[in-house]
Amino acid sequence: METPIVGIIMGSKSDLKIMGAASDVLRQFGIPFEITLVSPHRTPHRMVEYAESARKRGLRVLIAGGGGAAHLPGMVAAFTTLPVIGVPINSTMSIQGLDSILSMIQMPAGVPVATVGVDAAANAAVLATQMLALNNARLADALEKYRATLKDRVMRTIEELRKGGFQDDV
């Protein structure tokens, strides 16, 4: 098995249903990754150990998801200089992830977390792929193809709408 270059971590098993989308995208791009649970308040020592060893173990980017008091991405970023992408998770349905996103987006100067949208784990993986593609021609090429499929999908939808009588002005 290839050494993982992306680490996907999350605060709880209950986050897996959202964070699974990140692993799907990385698999699609053929990027070796590892995935595990790290809870900043329930397993603080594990969090420090994970973050401090990440670069030495060959990881290049971290994707960290959490809900509620979602301190995982920020605290992991405090213990590593690898880029950390934060995924705010809507785990407390009453405030729909606002708590999570506010817990990770306003980082102190010098310790950034690249926060994506609420539950946007797939986008976190695409962003990680874009970072890795900076010096990887295969991934850069795969991203071009991926973007082309997004465009094709929209163009097909427009055609279908037109066939159904939808009149656009273009």
Ligand SMILES: Nc1c(C(=O)O)ncn1[C@@H]1O[C@H](COP(=O)(O)O)[C@@H](O)[C@H]1O
């Ligand atoms: N915010 C934290 C921490 C922590 O801060 O230590 N550990 C888990 N979580 C988050 O709490 C939500 C509910 O977790 P549980 O289902 O385990 O109670 C999850 O979204 C998780 O990321």
